[in-house]
Amino acid sequence: MGKKVKKESETPCKETFDPLPVEGKTPATVVLLLSSPEEDILIKACEAIHTFAEKGDENKVSLLGLGALQPLCQLITHSNKLVRRNAFMALGIMATNSDVKTALKKIDVIPSIIDKLSLEEDTVVHEFATLCLASLSVDFICKVQIFDNKGLPPLIQLLSSLDPDVQKHSLEIIFNLVQDYQSRLAVHGLGGIPPLLDLLKSDFLAIQHLALKTLQNITTDKDTRNTFREEQGFENLMDILDNKDFTDLHAEALQVVANCLNDSESFQLINKGGGLTRLMEFVLTPTAPEIQSNTVKCIARVAQSSENRKLLHEQDVEKVLVELLSVANDSVKTATCHAVAAMSFNLASKDSFRDLGGFPAVVQSLSSESLTLREAATQALSNLTHNNQLNIFAVYEAGGHEFLxxxxxxxxxxxxxxxxxxxGNMAGQEVIRCSILSYGAIQALVEPLKSTDTQVLVNTTLCLAVLACDTDARxxxxxxxxxxxLVNLLRSHHKEVLYNTCLAVNVCASDEPNAVEMCKYGALEMLQEINQSVNRRSRFSELAMISLLNSNLSLKYSLTGCLASSDIITDGFYDTGKAGSGQRVLTLExxxxQPVNQHRPIIAVNTVSDETGDAPEERQSNPSETDTSSKGGRRTPRRRKEDDKQKDEAQPESPTEKLWKMMDDIPLQNLVKEAKESILPLNDEWEQYAALARLVSRTMGGAVEIEKLHKFPWELHLSELKFEFQSNVIPIGIIGKGIYCHRALLFKCLADCIGMSCTLVRGEYNRAWNEILLFKGNPSSNEHSSQPCRLIVDLMHQPGNLLKTKTAAAVQYQTI
Incomplete structure (x- = not known):
C-alpha cells in the first residue's frame, strides 16, 4: 500500500487579519518592530525611536545596545518616503552621540546617506541626513569617505536650501571638509563661493559664523581669492565690518580680509574703492581687542608685498601702528609688532617709526610676561635695526640692548x-658694543650656541663674531x-651656520690662548676637512684656518711648512716636523x-730667563752649567755633577718640571744678546743678514761642503742630546751640530728677536731656508734699485752668501 500523505489546499486563504493596534512600552519591543515587513509599523517604530532618542544621550546609548542602528541604516533606503523620513530622523538624532558615531563609522552608511541628499528628497530627510554627516565629518576617515563618494556637490546645492537647519548642517560638513587642501579646491571648482557669500546675509548668526570660517579656509587659495573678488566678496565683508550690529562677525570677517589682501590685485581693488581708508578708520575705532588685533593682522598680511608697503606708507600706516602700541592688550600689541616688522622692509617706514617715537613702546614690550609679545617685539626690533644706524641708536637710547x-x-x-x-645689528657701534658686553651678553650667548634651532645658531654665531672683536670679550x-x-658647530652642514661659525672662530682666534684651546677641541682638523670639501669650503673657513694658524705658529709651520716675515716666532714655538693632512699636532706639554723615541727631536724656542732671574752673563760664567769646549766657542750644557745626578734620581722630575728646565735655553738667550750687540750696529742691511748667517752657521757646526754633507754627524749629535736630556724636546740653543732645517729655524728666531725680517720655508728631506727682501745697492746712491730683490740665505755651505731666488745656486741650496 502506498504511503498516506496530507492533502494540500488547492488555493491559499484569501482572508486578511483584522487590523491590530500595536502598543510598545519598552525600547526593546520597538527595536524589534524595525524588522517588521509592514510599512505602518515601521513608520511608527522609527517615529517612536526618534522621540525616545531626543530625550538624552542615555536613551541613544540604550538604543545602540538594543541593536537599533543596523536596521535604521537599512531603512533610510526604504521605498516608502515616510519610512525613510522617520528612519533618517531617528538615525540623525542618534548620530549626535559619540558612542553611536563610533559604531556608525564601522557601518558603510555614508554612501546611502549621500544618495538621499538629492533635491528631489524630502526637506526633513535633508535636515537629518546632513545632521548625521555633520557628526561623522569631524572624523578624518569619514571626511575622506564623504569626499570620495562625491558628497560635496549635493552639499553645496543644499547651501541654497530654504531650511536654515539644512543650511547649517551642510555648512558644518563643508567646513570640516575644507580643512584639507583637496576639498578647498573642490569647493571653489564646484561653484561654492556664491552660495557661501549669500549665507553671509542669513538671519541666523550661527550660519554667518560658519560661512565666514569656511571662507577663511578656502580663500587661502589664490584662484579662490580671484573668484571671491569677482563675486564682490570684499563688498560683502566691508558691509559686515561697517555694520555695528554685526560686531560678533567682525573677527571672522577680518580673517577673510587678511587672506584676500595677500594678492596685489585684491589690495589694489580694495584700495581704489576706499577700502583701505575704511580699514584704517576701523582699526583705530575702540572695539573688542580680538577684532582690533585681527584688523592689524590684515595690515601685516598686506605688508608682505613691497608694492603694498608703499601704498600703506602713503596712507600713514606707521602712525596708526604707533598708536596701537600703547593699547593695553597683549594680543593687539603682538599683532602690531608683527605689522611693524613687516612694514620695516620699507626704508621710509623704518624712519617713520623712529620719527614717530615708536621705539620706547616696542622696547617696553620686551619686559612683558607674554611669550608671543616678546617674540614679536624682538622680530620688530631686528627688522628695524637692520642696516639702519639711527634706529640702532634709538633702541640703545631706549635701553633696548639690556632687555635684549x-x-x-x-x-x-x-x-x-x-x-x-x-x-648683532647694534654691536657694530663701539659704544653700544661695550654697553652690551657690560650686561653679560657673552655669557648669555653660550647656551644658545648649543641650540638645535638653525635660526638661533645662525644669528647667535653672527652676533658672537661681532661682539668678540673685543679682547676682553674673547x-x-x-x-x-x-x-x-662654538667649535662643535664646525660640524654643521647648514651653510649659513657654518659660515658664521667660521667667522666667529676667525675672530676668536685673534688671541693665542683661544686659538690653542680651539685646536685642543679639534678646530684645526675640522677646518682642514672643511677646506678639502668642495661643497663646504668657503672664504670664511679659509680665514678661520689662517687665523688659527697665525695665532699658533708652531701648528702653522708644521702644517703649511711656511712662516711669513710677518709671522714672528716667540717663546714656546716648537718644530715637530711636517704634519700629515688631518693629523693632530700635539702640544709641547x-x-x-712622551718617552724618548727614535723619531726626529722636537726643536723648541725660549729666550726667557729662568725663575732665578740670573743674567745670561752670570750663568755663562758658572762652570757647572756651561762648557766652552764645543766648536766655535759654542756654550752647551754639560753633564751635571754626580751628586746632582744622584739627587735627581732620588727625586725624579715631573714632566712639567722637566719641560720648564728644558725650555730655559741659556745659550739661545746669549745668542740673542750677541746678535743685538754685534749685528744691529752694522749700517749695511746686506752685511747684517750676512753676519747673522755666519753667526748661525758658527753656532751650529760651521760651514759644511756639499760633498762632505753626508759625513756631518748631526743625527748622532741630536740623538746624544735626546739621551742626555731624556726627552724628545730639545731647546734650539743647545744644538751644536745642525743642518738646513735647524739653522733656518735659528736664523728666523734670531732675526725676529732683533727686528730683522725674513721667512722660514720647509723643503723636503730636512731642507729649510730663509728668504729675505733687499734693495740692490745703497739706498742713498744713484745705483739704488726701486725694486727689492728676493734672496735665499746660505747658512750651510758658504755662510753669509745671499743667493738670488730661482737661480741655479738657490735651487741647489733648496733641493737635493
Whole structure:
C-alpha cells in the first residue's frame, strides 16, 4: 500500500487579519518592530525611536545596545518616503552621540546617506541626513569617505536650501571638509563661493559664523581669492565690518580680509574703492581687542608685498601702528609688532617709526610676561635695526640692548634668534658694543650656541663674531666655556651656520690662548676637512684656518711648512716636523711627557730667563752649567755633577718640571744678546743678514761642503742630546751640530728677536731656508734699485752668501 500523505489546499486563504493596534512600552519591543515587513509599523517604530532618542544621550546609548542602528541604516533606503523620513530622523538624532558615531563609522552608511541628499528628497530627510554627516565629518576617515563618494556637490546645492537647519548642517560638513587642501579646491571648482557669500546675509548668526570660517579656509587659495573678488566678496565683508550690529562677525570677517589682501590685485581693488581708508578708520575705532588685533593682522598680511608697503606708507600706516602700541592688550600689541616688522622692509617706514617715537613702546614690550609679545617685539626690533644706524641708536637710547640680552635666556627659540640678530645689528657701534658686553651678553650667548634651532645658531654665531672683536670679550667667552660649543658647530652642514661659525672662530682666534684651546677641541682638523670639501669650503673657513694658524705658529709651520716675515716666532714655538693632512699636532706639554723615541727631536724656542732671574752673563760664567769646549766657542750644557745626578734620581722630575728646565735655553738667550750687540750696529742691511748667517752657521757646526754633507754627524749629535736630556724636546740653543732645517729655524728666531725680517720655508728631506727682501745697492746712491730683490740665505755651505731666488745656486741650496 502506498504511503498516506496530507492533502494540500488547492488555493491559499484569501482572508486578511483584522487590523491590530500595536502598543510598545519598552525600547526593546520597538527595536524589534524595525524588522517588521509592514510599512505602518515601521513608520511608527522609527517615529517612536526618534522621540525616545531626543530625550538624552542615555536613551541613544540604550538604543545602540538594543541593536537599533543596523536596521535604521537599512531603512533610510526604504521605498516608502515616510519610512525613510522617520528612519533618517531617528538615525540623525542618534548620530549626535559619540558612542553611536563610533559604531556608525564601522557601518558603510555614508554612501546611502549621500544618495538621499538629492533635491528631489524630502526637506526633513535633508535636515537629518546632513545632521548625521555633520557628526561623522569631524572624523578624518569619514571626511575622506564623504569626499570620495562625491558628497560635496549635493552639499553645496543644499547651501541654497530654504531650511536654515539644512543650511547649517551642510555648512558644518563643508567646513570640516575644507580643512584639507583637496576639498578647498573642490569647493571653489564646484561653484561654492556664491552660495557661501549669500549665507553671509542669513538671519541666523550661527550660519554667518560658519560661512565666514569656511571662507577663511578656502580663500587661502589664490584662484579662490580671484573668484571671491569677482563675486564682490570684499563688498560683502566691508558691509559686515561697517555694520555695528554685526560686531560678533567682525573677527571672522577680518580673517577673510587678511587672506584676500595677500594678492596685489585684491589690495589694489580694495584700495581704489576706499577700502583701505575704511580699514584704517576701523582699526583705530575702540572695539573688542580680538577684532582690533585681527584688523592689524590684515595690515601685516598686506605688508608682505613691497608694492603694498608703499601704498600703506602713503596712507600713514606707521602712525596708526604707533598708536596701537600703547593699547593695553597683549594680543593687539603682538599683532602690531608683527605689522611693524613687516612694514620695516620699507626704508621710509623704518624712519617713520623712529620719527614717530615708536621705539620706547616696542622696547617696553620686551619686559612683558607674554611669550608671543616678546617674540614679536624682538622680530620688530631686528627688522628695524637692520642696516639702519639711527634706529640702532634709538633702541640703545631706549635701553633696548639690556632687555635684549635678557631675551637670550628665553625659552622661545624665535625670541632668542631675534634678540641675537638685533644685538648683532647694534654691536657694530663701539659704544653700544661695550654697553652690551657690560650686561653679560657673552655669557648669555653660550647656551644658545648649543641650540638645535638653525635660526638661533645662525644669528647667535653672527652676533658672537661681532661682539668678540673685543679682547676682553674673547677672554670672557673662554672663561664661560663658549669655545667648545662654538667649535662643535664646525660640524654643521647648514651653510649659513657654518659660515658664521667660521667667522666667529676667525675672530676668536685673534688671541693665542683661544686659538690653542680651539685646536685642543679639534678646530684645526675640522677646518682642514672643511677646506678639502668642495661643497663646504668657503672664504670664511679659509680665514678661520689662517687665523688659527697665525695665532699658533708652531701648528702653522708644521702644517703649511711656511712662516711669513710677518709671522714672528716667540717663546714656546716648537718644530715637530711636517704634519700629515688631518693629523693632530700635539702640544709641547703633551710631547714632553712622551718617552724618548727614535723619531726626529722636537726643536723648541725660549729666550726667557729662568725663575732665578740670573743674567745670561752670570750663568755663562758658572762652570757647572756651561762648557766652552764645543766648536766655535759654542756654550752647551754639560753633564751635571754626580751628586746632582744622584739627587735627581732620588727625586725624579715631573714632566712639567722637566719641560720648564728644558725650555730655559741659556745659550739661545746669549745668542740673542750677541746678535743685538754685534749685528744691529752694522749700517749695511746686506752685511747684517750676512753676519747673522755666519753667526748661525758658527753656532751650529760651521760651514759644511756639499760633498762632505753626508759625513756631518748631526743625527748622532741630536740623538746624544735626546739621551742626555731624556726627552724628545730639545731647546734650539743647545744644538751644536745642525743642518738646513735647524739653522733656518735659528736664523728666523734670531732675526725676529732683533727686528730683522725674513721667512722660514720647509723643503723636503730636512731642507729649510730663509728668504729675505733687499734693495740692490745703497739706498742713498744713484745705483739704488726701486725694486727689492728676493734672496735665499746660505747658512750651510758658504755662510753669509745671499743667493738670488730661482737661480741655479738657490735651487741647489733648496733641493737635493
Amino acid at each position: 640680552v635678557q631675551q637670550l635666556h628665553d625659552s622661545c627659540p624665535r625670541t632668542v634668534a631675534n634678540a641675537a640678530a638685533t644685538l 677672554a670672557e667667552l673662554q672663561i664661560a666655556g663658549g669655545l667648545h660649543p 703633551e710631547l714632553s711627557k
